[in-house]
Amino acid sequence: MNVIDLIDITKKYGSFRGVLDLNLQVKQGEIFGFIGPNGAGKSTTIRMLMGLLSPDRGQVRVLGQLLDRERPQLRRKIGYLPSEIMLYPGLSGREILAFAAAAHGMKLDAREVKTYAERLDWNPDRKIRTYSLGNRKKLGIVLSLLHHPELIVLDEPTSGLDPLIQNEFFSLLKERSSEEGVTVFFSTHVLSEVEKVCQRVAFIKEGQLNRISDIGELTDSGDHLISVVFMEDGDMTELYKLRELDEHVLYDGQHHRLRTGNRLQQTLTALSQLPLKAITVRRPTIEEMFMEDYRKGEVKQA
Numbered sequence: 254m255n256v257i258d259l260i261d262i263t264k265k266y267g268s269f270r271g272v273l274d275l276n277l278q279v280k281q282g283e284i285f286g287f288i289g290p291n292g293a294g295k296s297t298t299i300r301m302l303m304g305l306l307s308p309d310r311g312q313v314r315v316l317g318q319l320l321d322r323e324r325p326q327l328r329r330k331i332g333y334l335p336s337e338i339m340l341y342p343g344l345s346g347r348e349i350l351a352f353a354a355a356a357h358g359m360k361l362d363a364r365e366v367k368t369y370a371e372r373l374d375w376n377p378d379r380k381i382r383t384y385s386l387g388n389r390k391k392l393g394i395v396l397s398l399l400h401h402p403e404l405i406v407l408d409e410p411t412s413g414l415d416p417l418i419q420n421e422f423f424s425l426l427k428e429r430s431s432e433e434g435v436t437v438f439f440s441t442h443v444l445s446e447v448e449k450v451c452q453r454v455a456f457i458k459e460g461q462l463n464r465i466s467d468i469g470e471l472t473d474s475g476d477h478l479i480s481v482v483f484m485e486d487g488d489m490t491e492l493y494k495l496r497e498l499d500e501h502v503l504y505d506g507q508h509h510r511l512r513t514g515n516r517l518q519q520t521l522t523a524l525s526q527l528p529l530k531a532i533t534v535r536r537p538t539i540e541e542m543f544m545e546d547y548r549k550g551e552v553k554q555a
């Protein structure tokens with residue numbers, strides 16, 4: 254079942270682009286990453302997903318239901334962390350959690366709060382006004398998980414968290430996903446995060462989906478980066494017809510840099526015929542793959 258179904262959604266802010274003709278499906282139990290640079294449209298998409306913003310065109314379906322009006326029963330099944338969280342400064346973390354639990358018709362489970370406090374290294378009994386940015390984020394994360402929702406939507410959950418806590422947070426998400434079949438959708442700027450925790454990732458740029466990929470497909474592709482120094486000094490791009498191997502070949506004053514795509518064998522065979530002084534071959538990082546897609550402006554769906 255698709256837990257999230259965004260069908261051709263468009264949202265404009267007056268003449269400003271928000272999101273354009275976006276299609277996205279997320280299956281039950283997936284941990285799905287939504288990645289893009291500042292202003293790409295991540296928060297706009299997430300707000301539409303949460304029913305906080307209506308699309309100008311298109312449909313939003315969440316947990317099989319159309320988000321065309323207030324649906325309180327549906328909201329109870331969703332946990333949401335906004336990018337900026339507003340909290341009553343005079344209350345403690347625990348008081349806010351008790352308030353949120355009551356709103357969900359639950360009693361706060363003190364043992365569960367203790368577990369979250371220990372795992373995320375945060376003090377629930379201090380007043381919000383004394384909380385650091387990271388502690389506010391931790392409380393926001395607990396608020397989104399507290400009622401054991403079927404879908405967790407997180408807008409940049411890791412900003413402000415130190416790396417150890419980030420890892421603990423990812424473990425929490427993985428446990429929820431594997432033990433309870435929870436679906437997680439989260440946005441981030443940080444590619445290494447999606448590699449750690451997501452099964453699939455969507456790249457958004459300038460309001461449009463650029464690519465949807467399996468993480469395995471990104472990390473297992475045959476694509477390689479090659480850096481070559483030839484015996485002779487200078488730019489050999491024209492002389493050795495390097496553009497036939499990679500039309501985007503770059504010369505940085507010393508190295509010729511090529512990308513193989515899925516033509517590793519052919520590229521190496523061709524280069525081996527040339528007077529090489531040094532050559533290195535390595536896999537691109539996920540970041541480099543992502544930048545490459547941005548450069549080419551490809552639209553791909555896996």
Ligand SMILES: Nc1ncnc2c1ncn2[C@@H]1O[C@H](COP(=O)(O)OP(=O)(O)OP(=O)(O)O)[C@@H](O)[C@H]1O
Nearest residue numbers: 266269270271289290291292293294295296297298
């Ligand atoms: N209320 C608004 N009025 C006008 N334009 C807006 C409004 N909210 C967002 N936008 C514009 O819509 C586009 C997408 O913004 P959005 O906040 O969705 O991006 P984002 O990917 O979440 O960015 P960031 O990573 O910086 O939070 C941007 O060009 C932004 O300037």
